[in-house]
Amino acid sequence: MFRVVHIVTSDNGGAGRACVRLHSALLKAGLESFIITKNKSSNLNNIQELKQSKFNKSLTKSIRNISLLPFRSSIKKASDYFSPNINIPFLSDNNKSLLQQIDSISPDIIHLHWIEGGFVNIHSLASITKPIIWSLHDENAYTGGCHYVANGCNENMFKCKLCPLLPKPSRVSYLTFINKQETYKKINITINGLSSWIATRAKESLLLQDKSIINLPNPIDTNLYKPLNKAFARKALCIDSNKILLAFGAIGGSSIKRKGFAQLKAALEMLNDKNKYELVVFGGQSQDIDGINVINLDVLHDDATLVLLYNACDIFIQPSLAENLSNAIMESLSCGTPVIAFNIGGNMDMINHKINGYLAKPLDAKDLSNGIEWFANLNLEQKEDISNNARNSILSKFDYKVVAPMYIAVYKEMLGGGGVIPLLSFSFTSFNATYSLYLILIFNYLSLNNLLHIISQYINKINILHSYQLNLVDSYD
Incomplete structure (x- = not known):
């Protein structure tokens, strides 16, 4: 193998947990699988934290904070929406x-x-010459920085020149887009959408x-995420209720x-008989x-408590406005x-309307309410059928024993090539674009005199480097 x-x-959070699940599935299938992560929280086998000096960790954090400055004022939590991918040569050894x-x-x-x-x-x-596959957990890979494409972008198909998420004027999204475009031209990479929606996008x-x-899903361990007795699960979580429990x-x-x-x-406020329901919220205060x-x-x-939670509840509601392949939907x-969610993103890959859940009209709160009442009004036998359908839909398509061989088959097709080569090459054009991006990021936070001084230093640096390149070429003539 x-x-x-x-x-x-990170090996935590949505994408991190999905990655760890694939890693575990591959280990069980006999592959030698490893994870390198910046933020390690798991004690599972073969998971390594990136080895960085304290200085470089601080530098990386500072660079990221600077990259978010131009739009922090207009977006309360910029990193939830946008991540420009910048590279500042000679400053960071993270690569x-x-x-x-x-x-x-x-x-x-x-x-x-x-x-x-x-x-x-x-x-x-x-600089990587081994085969690369990239599982897209959101849309950032093919945009100028946003995790999910903002309204108004579709007409230009993500050219990212005028990003609706950023205050005007700002070219940071377009310059990030150009940096990605230039890099992607140099690499042979297979893209895995994880859902049919994002693969199409x-x-x-x-x-x-x-x-x-390609489009391969994340796997799940169905031996862990499995049906349990509802009364037992509620008692274990100290939930004393005979009402219909809705989870979010x-x-x-x-x-x-x-x-x-x-x-x-x-x-929920549109429901006809609110007294029949209680809402269980996990992940933060409601x-x-x-x-x-x-x-x-x-x-x-932990997984064990999540399993109890899903089993304690009658319905899981996923009202996300944008979603790829939700771990929570798969777990539930x-x-x-059964799951009630909007008919957006990758939700349709897992939810069959009125078979194992309910797909509400996109962003329509009234139809979300209709879905809750649809399930609540089913008789006991119908609810059991829906529950069995939910379980079987995951067993047939997403169980780790089904998914792992699919990835192994793709890996086998990709094999070939050399190894990792060091970052020794220097591109004058890339250097110019990168520092232009860096200047734009800090433009609104410096006085004009300071900015002119930095630009002057920048131009001198460019001229010196350009002269050095010319002299180097002349020396070989």
């Missing part, structure tokens, strides 16, 4: 550290997952339309607009909802708990 190394910013750590593992395949948050500079991918995008694009979960869910808590709140008792379970850190269905 061969060796694969997964690269992911070098990561490449050296990859090389020490001697992998046959490099598998990228969610790599934003100041972890991987796109620029560094051009990637194929339509200007940045990835020429790449090989997302880290910071009620405060992040994309998670759809506003739509959920509106849907706002009050008129007429419905809310049970807050805060953040659930695997436990036999």
Whole structure:
């Protein structure tokens, strides 16, 4: 068997947990699988934290904070929406550290997952000659920085010249787009959409339309996420209720607009008989909802408690306004708990309307409410059928024993090539574009005199480097 190394910013959170599940599935299938992550929280086998000096960790964090400055004023939590991927030559050795750590593992395949948050500079991918596959957990890979394409972008198919998320004027999204475009031209990479929706979006995008694009899902351990006795699960969680329990979960869910808590709140307030229901919220504190008792379970850190939660509840509601392949939907269905969600993104890959859940009209709170009442009004036998359908839909398509062989088959097709090579080449054009991006990022935060001074120094540096290149060429004539 061969060796694969997964690269992911964190081994926690949605993308991190999905990556760890694939890693575990591959280990069980007999592959040598490793993970390198910037933020390690797991004690599972073969998961390594990126080896960085304290100075470089601080530098990386500072660079990321600077990159978010131009739009922090207009977006309360900019990193929830947008991650420009910048590279500042000579300032950070993060690329070098990561490449050296990859090389020490001697992998046959490099598998990228969610790599934003100041972890991987796109620029560094051009120095990897081993086969690369990239699982897209959101849309950032084919945009100028946004995680989910903003309204108004579709007409230009993500050219990112005038980003609706950024204050005007701002070219940071376009320059990030150009940096990605130049890097992608240099690498042979296979794109994995994870859902049919994002695979299609990637194929339509200007940045990835020429790449090989496949669609393989994340796996789940159905031996862990499985149906349990509902009364037992409620007792274990100290939930004393005979009402219909509705579950909603997302880290910071009620405060992040994309998670759809506003739509959920509106849907619940439209219910005809609110007294029949209680809402269980996990992942963060919830706002009050008129007429419905809310049970807050805060953040659930382990799989065992999540399994109890899904089994304790009658319905899981996923009101996200944008979603790729939701871990929570997959987990709930695997436990036999039907899901009500908007018909957006990758939700349709897992939810069959009125078969194992309910797909509401996109962003329509009234139809979300209709879905809740549809399930509540079913008789006991119908509810059991829906629950069985939910469980079987995951067993047939997403169980790790089904999914792992699919990835292994793709890896085998990709095998070939050399190894990781150091970042020794220097591109005058790339250097120019990168520092232009850096200047734009800080433009609004410096006085005009300071900015002119920096530009002057920048031009002198460019001239010196250009002269050096010319002299170097002359010396070989």
